[in-house]
Amino acid sequence: MGDGSxxxxxxxxxxxxxxxxxxxxxxxxxxxxxxxxxxxxxIREVATVIGRRLNLPGVSKSKExxxxxxxxxxxxxxADMPASSALTRERFGWRPTHVSLIADLxxxxxxxxx
Numbered sequence: 001m002g003d004g005s006x007x008x009x010x011x012x013x014x015x016x017x018x019x020x021x022x023x024x025x026x027x028x029x030x031x032x033x034x035x036x037x038x039x040x041x042x043i044r045e046v047a048t049v050i051g052r053r054l055n056l057p058g059v060s061k062s063k064e065x066x067x068x069x070x071x072x073x074x075x076x077x078x079a080d081m082p083a084s085s086a087l088t089r090e091r092f093g094w095r096p097t098h099v100s101l102i103a104d105l106x107x108x109x110x111x112x113x114x
Contacts, residue, residue: 001043001060001061001062001063001066001074001077001078002060002062002063002078003044003060004042004043004044004045004047004060005042005043005044005080006042006043006078006079006080006081007039007040007041007042007043007080007081007082008040008041008043008046008079008081009036009038009039009040009041009081009082009083010036010037010038010041010100010101011035011036011037011038011085011096012037012096012098012099012100012101012104014098015035015037015096015097015098016035018094019033019035019088019094022092022094023092026092027092033085033088033092033094034083034084034085034087034088035085035088035094035096036083036084036085036096037085037096037098037100037101038100038101039082039083039084039085040080040081040082040083041100041101041102043077044058045102046101046102046105049102049105049106050105053105053108053110053111054111063078066078
């Protein structure tokens with residue numbers, strides 16, 4: 001939507017799983033943890049990789065076009081949601097080690113036909 005400069009936080013599922021385990025084992029009850037491997041991936045980059053992998057053109061949409069195209073999901077596509085896991089990392093020593101969202105999408109795993 002627009003120039004695609006809005007950002008989404010991302011974390012690899014295996015890094016998220018290790019954080020959940022760490023939380024269960026070491027975090028006091030009621031602790032809030034924030035697990036992001038990447039603070040903000042540009043939605044434009046996500047859309048570009050997905051379009052290339054599916055052999056579809058990447059296009060920008062106005063808010064009105066996006067509302068029509070994505071329906072109820074348009075709000076999420078348009079959101080700019082940078083987030084940090086700095087406090088979680090500092091307090092619990094959690095460190096994401098797996099590939100970034102873009103690298104994961106580029107690997108092609110999500111686009112294989114079974």
